[in-house]
Amino acid sequence: MARRLAASLARGVSCLxxxxxxxxxxxxxxxxxxxxxxxxxxxxxxxxGLIQPGHRVLAPLRSRKVTGVVTEIGExxxxxxxxxxxxxxxxxxxxxxxxxxxxEFLASYxxxxxxxxxxxxxxxxARVESRMAYSLATPPDALARAAFTRxxxxxxxxxxxxxxxxxxxxxxxxxxEVRAALARFTADGIIETRANTTxxxxxxxxxxxxxxxxxxxxxxxxxKQREVLNSIVSAGETGxxxxxxxxxxxxxxxxxxSLARRGLVALDAAPASTYEGVESEFDLTDEQxxxxxxxxxxxxxxxxxxxxxxxxxxxxxxxxxxxxxARALAAGRNVLIMVPEIALADEIVRSFRARFGSLVxxxxxxxxxSERWASWMAALGGQARVMIGPRSVIFAPMHDAGLIVVDxxxxxxxxxxxxxxxxxxxxAVALAGFSKCPVVLGSATPSSESYANARRxxxxxxxxxxxxxDRAMASVExxxxxxxxxxxxxxxxxxxxxxxxxxxxxxxxxxxPDAVPLSTTLAAALRENLxxxxxxxxxxxxxxxxxxxxxxxxxxxxxxxxCSVSMTFHMRDRSLRCHxxxxxxxxxxxxxxxKGYGLKGQGFGTERLTQTLAELMPAARIERxxxxxxxxxxxxxxxxxxxxxxxxxxxxxxxxxTKGFDFPGVTLAAVVNADMALNMPDxxxxxxxxxxxxQIAGRAGRGERxxxxxxxxxxxxxxxxxxxxxxxxxxxxxRELELRRDLMYPPFARLAxxxxxxxxxxxxRRMAEAVAKSLAKHSTPEGIRxxxxxxxxxxxxxxxxxxxxxxxxxxxxxxxxxxxxxRAEVGPSAERDDIYLAxxxxxxxxx
Numbered sequence: 053m054a055r056r057l058a059a060s061l062a063r064g065v066s067c068l069x070x071x072x073x074x075x076x077x078x079x080x081x082x083x084x085x086x087x088x089x090x091x092x093x094x095x096x097x098x099x100x101g102l103i104q105p106g107h108r109v110l111a112p113l114r115s116r117k118v119t120g121v122v123t124e125i126g127e128x129x130x131x132x133x134x135x136x137x138x139x140x141x142x143x144x145x146x147x148x149x150x151x152x153x154x155x156e157f158l159a160s161y162x163x164x165x166x167x168x169x170x171x172x173x174x175x176x177x178a179r180v181e182s183r184m185a186y187s188l189a190t191p192p193d194a195l196a197r198a199a200f201t202r203x204x205x206x207x208x209x210x211x212x213x214x215x216x217x218x219x220x221x222x223x224x225x226x227x228x229e230v231r232a233a234l235a236r237f238t239a240d241g242i243i244e245t246r247a248n249t250t251x252x253x254x255x256x257x258x259x260x261x262x263x264x265x266x267x268x269x270x271x272x273x274x275x276k277q278r279e280v281l282n283s284i285v286s287a288g289e290t291g292x293x294x295x296x297x298x299x300x301x302x303x304x305x306x307x308x309x310s311l312a313r314r315g316l317v318a319l320d321a322a323p324a325s326t327y328e329g330v331e332s333e334f335d336l337t338d339e340q341x342x343x344x345x346x347x348x349x350x351x352x353x354x355x356x357x358x359x360x361x362x363x364x365x366x367x368x369x370x371x372x373x374x375x376x377x378a379r380a381l382a383a384g385r386n387v388l389i390m391v392p393e394i395a396l397a398d399e400i401v402r403s404f405r406a407r408f409g410s411l412v413x414x415x416x417x418x419x420x421x422s423e424r425w426a427s428w429m430a431a432l433g434g435q436a437r438v439m440i441g442p443r444s445v446i447f448a449p450m451h452d453a454g455l456i457v458v459d460x461x462x463x464x465x466x467x468x469x470x471x472x473x474x475x476x477x478x479x480a481v482a483l484a485g486f487s488k489c490p491v492v493l494g495s496a497t498p499s500s501e502s503y504a505n506a507r508r509x510x511x512x513x514x515x516x517x518x519x520x521x522d523r524a525m526a527s528v529e530x531x532x533x534x535x536x537x538x539x540x541x542x543x544x545x546x547x548x549x550x551x552x553x554x555x556x557x558x559x560x561x562x563x564x565p566d567a568v569p570l571s572t573t574l575a576a577a578l579r580e581n582l583x584x585x586x587x588x589x590x591x592x593x594x595x596x597x598x599x600x601x602x603x604x605x606x607x608x609x610x611x612x613x614x615c616s617v618s619m620t621f622h623m624r625d626r627s628l629r630c631h632x633x634x635x636x637x638x639x640x641x642x643x644x645x646x647k648g649y650g651l652k653g654q655g656f657g658t659e660r661l662t663q664t665l666a667e668l669m670p671a672a673r674i675e676r677x678x679x680x681x682x683x684x685x686x687x688x689x690x691x692x693x694x695x696x697x698x699x700x701x702x703x704x705x706x707x708x709x710t711k712g713f714d715f716p717g718v719t720l721a722a723v724v725n726a727d728m729a730l731n732m733p734d735x736x737x738x739x740x741x742x743x744x745x746x747q748i749a750g751r752a753g754r755g756e757r758x759x760x761x762x763x764x765x766x767x768x769x770x771x772x773x774x775x776x777x778x779x780x781x782x783x784x785x786x787r788e789l790e791l792r793r794d795l796m797y798p799p800f801a802r803l804a805x806x807x808x809x810x811x812x813x814x815x816x817r818r819m820a821e822a823v824a825k826s827l828a829k830h831s832t833p834e835g836i837r838x839x840x841x842x843x844x845x846x847x848x849x850x851x852x853x854x855x856x857x858x859x860x861x862x863x864x865x866x867x868x869x870x871x872x873x874x875r876a877e878v879g880p881s882a883e884r885d886d887i888y889l890a891x892x893x894x895x896x897x898x899x
Contacts, residue, residue: 072756076129077137079111079120082170088125089167093137103137106145106152108174110138123152123169144432146174148451150486158481163871163891164472172471173447175428177421185215186234189244202825204233211243255704261308262291263367264318272316280307284317294319336375340368343514344375351380351454351491358459358481360506361494363516364779365750366714369494370400373409373457376439376492381411385454385489386431389440390480392463394418395677395708397690400459401440408438415441415448418685443468443476444869446483453487456480460711461493461502462743467896475894477502496750499735500792503785504799519754526721526752526759528777530575532768536571547641568656568664574722574762575668582672586719586757587695589709591673591748592661593728595631595678598622599655603643609642610651616848622680623652623660633850661724664702671703677705710747716755721748726765726773733845734898735797738772742784745776796837798894804865804871805895806857807844810887813853818853819842819887827859830870836861843899852888858895866895 053463075095093111095103103109107122112135148157159169188211203225210216210224222230226763228330237243263282279301284292297304306583311317336344343361350357363369367552377387382484389404391397394416404412410727412438415427432449439450458466458480466476469760477493484491493502493511506513509811519525581588602609609618612630619628621639629636639884643651656664662676675681675691682688694700696727698717703709745763753759765773793800810816820841827838837860844854871891882889 067847074127076126076133076134077103077109077122078126078129079109079122080135080166080170081111081113082119082121082167082174084800085159086760089165091120092132092134093120094134095125096136099137099140101141105149106142106147106790108146110141111135112138116340119174121147121174124787142432146432146449148449150453150469150483151447151449154446154479156484157486158472158474158479162472162474162893163868167518168623169472173444175421175425177425185217186211186221186238186243187215188212190241192242198313201233203229204237207237208242209234214533216782220785234697248680254727260291260319261294261297262287262318264316274307276301276303276307277311280304281316281871283358283871293826298435320481329335332724334371336371337368337518337520339363339516339518340372343372346512346514347372347490347492351376351385352456353381354488355490356485356488357490358484358505358511359490360498360502360511360512361490361492361496361514361516362498362781363496364504364519364525365496366745366754367496367516367520367800368520369459369516370403370714373459373492373494374403375410376455376457376490377404380454380489381408381437382656383454385452386450386457387438388445388448388450388464388480388483389456390456390476391440391442391446392460392465394442394709395692396460396711396713397684399692399713400688404438404440404757410437411436412440415439415445417442417444433852443474446476446479453483454489456484456487456491456494457487458491460495460664462495463711464740464896467894469897473890473892473895474721475896476837478894497746497781498784500739500788501799524754524758525779526761528761528763528779530768530773531571531573531762531764533569533571535762536764551708559871569613569724569764570664570668570864571762571764574764575643575719577760577762578722579664581760582669582701583719583720587698587700587715587717588720588722589718589748589751590661590665590702590704590724591665591706591710591744592656592724593744594655594657595622595680595706596629596657597623597659597663599657600652600653601628601639601651602654603648603650604652605644605648606643606646608643608645610640612849614849614882617845620657623663624680628665654839655741658704658706665702665704671700672701674702674704675700677703677709679706679708682708710744710751713751714754715751718751719753719755719757719759721752721759721761723748723761723763723765726763730767730770730772732899735792735795736896738770740771740786741877742776742781745773746779746781749776749779796860796862801860802859802861802867804859804867805892805898806859806871806874807890807892808841808882808887809852809890810885811852812885815885815887816853816855819878819882819885820857822881823874823889824857826877827857827870830866830873834862836867836870 076092077089077095078089078092078565091111091113103122103125105122105124108122109122110117111120117138155166155169155173156192158164161165161166184238188208190210191212202241207221207230208222210221218231218234220698221234224230234243238245259554263281264887280297283297283301294305295306308317308319312319316429338407347353352467361369361372373389377389380387389400397414397416399411401414413427414429415424419427426438428449431439432451439445441448458477459476468474468476478645481491495502498506502511505511524819578588598621600609610628612633612635614633614635617630617632617726619630619635622629624641626637627636640651642649645652658676658678659680662674665672665674675694691700692713695703695715726741726745729744730737749761754762762771763777767773771787775781794800797803806827808816808820808823810819824838824841827836831838838857838859839860841855846858847854859867859870875889875891879889
């Protein structure tokens with residue numbers, strides 16, 4: 053009896069203890085400085101049950117309030133005294149469990165801190181932060197001002213303009229003098245401190261207003277409140293969208309908040325949009341149906357599987373994406389579609405919105421901060437159930453992904469080249485694994501890595517060998533520019549001998565050494581296509597009018613003062629611009645070096661090519677699409693719409709015109725210089741050239757009329773160019789993989805690039821040597837190989853000198869261990885010398 057009583061008492065004490073145990077949360081502090089990355093906080097009773105992993109919260113950190121993301125919840129995560137979480141910033145978690153796992157993978161694989169990982173992906177507007185700022189309380193009179201020091205006067209002038217933090221004010225004068233003055237002004241009541249909050253405080257997703265059950269509204273007297281309540285009551289149990297109320301009733305927002313505080317109105321997140329199921333008008337080909345049937349079971353059974361959809365251009369990959377998306381939506385799951393360029397995002401959004409309407413959302417870096425955050429909130433709230441965008445869309449809060457598509461998976465744009473060097477294609481594969489859904493990697497020219505993964509059985513290979521309606525592939529012609537220029541010079545010499553004078557024909561532009569090299573074949577083809585009312589696309593992957601200005605008196609080339617590159621001449625505003633740091637200046641009339649009038653433009657870009665084509669075909673409607681012309685909001689969409697409507701005869705452009713566009717009116721595609729990518733100092737140069745030529749060839753002949761492709765090159769016998777002419781991917785890849793295997797390059801080895809950057813060239817060189825020396829300790833002939841240190845091909849960008857060290861390894865794990873050891877050894881001295889040490893796992897660009 054005594055034992056049973058003791059047991060009952062023990063159980064009672066245990067239950068009481070369980071009831072009083074305080075829940076805790078581990079939080080990643082977004083953008084925190086070293087030492088404050090993941091902290092543990094208590095969950096106050098008011099927020100118990102409201103916080104889940106993935107929630108964005110506001111938490112105290114010293115004297116500040118900062119944004120954090122909850123990664124774990126438990127009872128005894130820490131034994132110390134904890135500060136409580138202040139506020140939950142969204143009613144639903146910003147990230148679901150698969151995205152939390154993705155963030156952990158991002159930080160681990162690319163060797164960055166978890167706080168840096170979150171900071172790099174969460175839009176700045178969502179990083180709420182509160183710092184103590186000084187503002188003017190009681191302005192001092194003139195007599196008091198007369199006794200102030202110079203620093204004190206400058207302080208008051210700065211604070212009078214706007215509240216400022218101590219860090220901002222320390223720029224006014226010596227920090228010790230500034231802090232002493234602030235303390236004195238605060239004690240005298242001249243200034244006061246207050247919390248200065250930046251960032252988006254709360255959820256901006258669609259909210260639904262509804263009447264609280266049992267609420268009594270008879271005593272509500274205010275006319276505005278009565279108007280708002282009547283609108284809510286008339287909407288019935290479903291409620292009314294807050295955005296609709298605010299659109300109809302002025303001041304409805306403040307009124308709703310007042311009614312919510314009185315317990316009369318509830319403000320809840322709007323329900324997710326539903327998919328009604330719209331049937332496609334298109335009948336699938338046998339190949340499309342096989343691909344659809346192969347992928348669909350993974351959607352239905354919530355199973356991870358990776359598919360490589362290798363289909364020739366115009367084989368109908370987009371229609372397969374649309375059919376798969378419909379099946380994922382019908383299963384109640386969401387869809388993520390990734391594209392390499394913003395321009396292509398606009399194009400594919402048009403196709404998806406025609407099928408799925410308002411369920412389609414878009415997020416990309418060209419949007420304003422508010423627009424991008426609104427897109428995130430639409431995804432989070434379920435209003436946008438199909439999210440489309442370039443690489444950063446992988447981090448959008450699209451919960452419960454049922455399908456992930458990476459279109460043009462081979463494209464180098466999926467690799468981030470600043471901040472964290474992540475590859476969005478590889479993250480998409482990881483996210484699909486965490487989400488238990490299929491991932492489809494689509495391309496007409498799969499990357500060597502994806503092709504190798506398919507051969508090794510990691511990806512399931514699906515082929516589309518024929519174009520829709522069995523349309524013929526465009527015929528491809530190679531123009532040997534060596535012979536073209538030789539023939540042009542012989543013709544010019546014969547004319548000079550006969551006294552005929554210089555040639556006038558623009559089709560012979562190649563005879564002038566620095567002219568745009570338009571061969572007779574290409575010039576004639578452009579004229580014929582214009583006469584037959586076909587549209588042409590002309591590709592040149594270089595912007596500007598001249599590549600640089602050079603003085604023919606002293607030989608000086610005008611270079612960027614910040615970078616180790618020449619400045620490009622732009623005719624439109626007669627300016628010199630650096631395409632690396634953005635520096636620009638008016639083009640001078642005289643040489644800055646010798647002051648002579650010997651400056652002459654050398655080389656050509658899309659701007660000059662456009663002018664040359666206009667002279668060749670005065671009646672043609674010619675447009676240019678590159679980052680110079682597309683920077684104006686809406687310009688890119690306007691040009692694409694005009695091309696589709698047949699209002700453009702010739703579209704000149706850089707790489708952005710080669711990717712995935714479907715314009716049935718384009719019957720001629722031309723490459724002015726196929727050798728530019730081929731001669732880059734990069735082991736992938738041949739692969740990129742083959743992909744580029746195949747993609748530009750795929751723009752022609754997608755309609756009823758046959759297509760023609762003309763490729764100008766000085767290396768007509770290169771295996772990549774010959775394979776592109778013959779449309780033989782397999783032959784090209786066999787040759788390429790043989791070379792990669794012999795030289796120990798991916799996909800037969802793993803690479804890492806260590807980039808060392810700083811303002812002082814000697815310090816950067818010494819740090820690069822220290823990095824290489826540390827890594828060399830782990831080097832073995834058959835294991836890890838260390839290449840370098842060496843200056844980067846472009847040694848200086850934005851006034852910072854750049855060196856690099858490359859690692860090759862058969863296995864990833866020992867290479868990562870060597871890098872971690874090196875960072876522990878040299879990292880502190882790099883930080884002390886203000887040298888940036890970046891780790892690029894699986895680098896894509898070698899520059």
